[in-house]
Amino acid sequence: MAETPSLITTDLAFDADGVQHGVLRLPHSHDRSAYGFVPIPLTVARHGEGPTVLLTGGVHGDEYEGPIALIRLIRELRLDDLHGRLIIIPMLNVPAVHGATRTSPIDRINLNRTFPGDRNGTPTEMIADYAERVLLPLADYAFDFHAGGSSLDYLPTLFALPPRTPDERQRTEALVAAFAPPRVLYMEALENDRLMSAAARRHGVPFLTGEFGGGATVNREGLAVLERGLAGLLDALGVLRRTTPRGPAGPVRRLAAAGRHYLYAPRPGLFEPRFSLGDEVKTGQLAGFIHDIIQPWLEPVPVTWGADGLVLCVRTFALVEAGDCLGHLGADMA
Ligand SMILES: [Zn+2]
Incomplete structure (x- = not known):
């Protein structure tokens, strides 16, 4: 962690064995709550030897397949099946989830356009700073799930950063194969340094994201693609034995934008x-x-x-x- 700790705190211990449910405490002092905080639900599960996987949804508050898939993962998690550590935050920008909005209703900032964030900034900037300086350095892999939100609708599609080296290409393709989506988009826009994808790259953390529906609703096909893909990823990484059926094994269509x-x-x-x-x-x-x-x-x-x-x-x-x-x-x- 950098020399000045984040102002976001938690009672959970990232290094402790077992399953812990709790919150990140995002300080938010305002007219009706002088000493208050916004609770951001968090689960940390650690058991045995294995990598740390950071799983996030709700970076935008009007995208629902990611939060639902991660909430179900939390509820169905059995510690004996785990080999490594999962850090699961289904609704990273929880004020935006409460508002059903892309940007936070507190400061109107888009979390996925404000990395690396600011320790002393607005609530959304503080979340980005926490992800950049605390969460990503803990992670060996990070997967962040999106949808089109209120203004866009998507065919369910896994997204990856365009690889820059043969090594990156090999690692990315292995993760894509484990997810086995109907299609993957290698998206140049993910290199924008204000995005979580670029933050993960700054920390050398392999990262996948994706758009699994949109229109501020729940796309059932997209949710199924996401849940099967996430199970495949965690299985392939050796972190969590697959408990859900494999999806239809079709070819992955590889796209660029x-x-x-x-x-x-x-x-x-x-x-x-x-x-x-x-x-x-x-x-x-x-x-x-x-x-x-x-x-x-x-x-x-x-x-x-x-x-x-x-x-x-x-x-x-x-x-x-x-x-x-x-x-x-x-x-x-x-
Ligand atoms: Zn989004």
């Missing part, structure tokens, strides 16, 4: 998509129209795809501002 794969609104209005999740599209293909709501008699503005690929993501809200993401593709890797 960079700038040209994203579709943005050029102007405000009502977006009428001409595609669905899972469509295969071509460069120049019509993606939809934006209807003007100030002068609705004007011709709608067409938007077109800038690349070939599989539609992985679509915007949920029809009302758009200029610059809103309308969806994105994944392109098959060679």
Whole structure:
């Protein structure tokens, strides 16, 4: 840990054997609670020899497959099956979960855009600092589960950082094979240094994330993909013997996404998509129209795809501002 300890504390001992349930105490002094804290539920389980795996969900408060999968893992955890240590935080930004919002209602900050955080910052910045300086240094592996939230809907997809070296490629591909998702996206945007993915890379911790649904609801297929994949990962790492059935063993479709794969609104209005999740599209293909709501008699503005690929993501809200993401593709890797 760095020389100045985090202001977030816990009564749990990360080094103790056994299963401990408790909370991280996030200090939050405000008008109705002068000396109060926000409790962030935490489970630490340690037994036998093996790696430490950090599991997080609820980094965004309107994404639910990750929290539900991790809550179930906590409840069904049997210590005798464990070889190593699990640090499980199903709702890392719990104020955002209470608000059903992407950003925290306390400070309006997006936890996954504020790494490495700030010990003396706002509550969300303090959580990022704690993850960066306390949690990730404890971890041998870190897996953080997302969905599209209120504004996006996703085909359930595992996400990985694009590997930079043959070693990283080999390690990543082994984890992907253990998860056995229907598809994996190697996403350049995960290299953004404000994201938890980049924080994990700073600490040399192998990291996977993923989008398992969206629209602030629970995608049943996505939840099943996530639960089977998580069981496969923990089994392959030797941390937790698999207790759930293996998923259908299909080929993993390997995809990449960079700038040209994203579709943005050029102007405000009502977006009428001409595609669905899972469509295969071509460069120049019509993606939809934006209807003007100030002068609705004007011709709608067409938007077109800038690349070939599989539609992985679509915007949920029809009302758009200029610059809103309308969806994105994944392109098959060679
Ligand atoms: Zn998210």
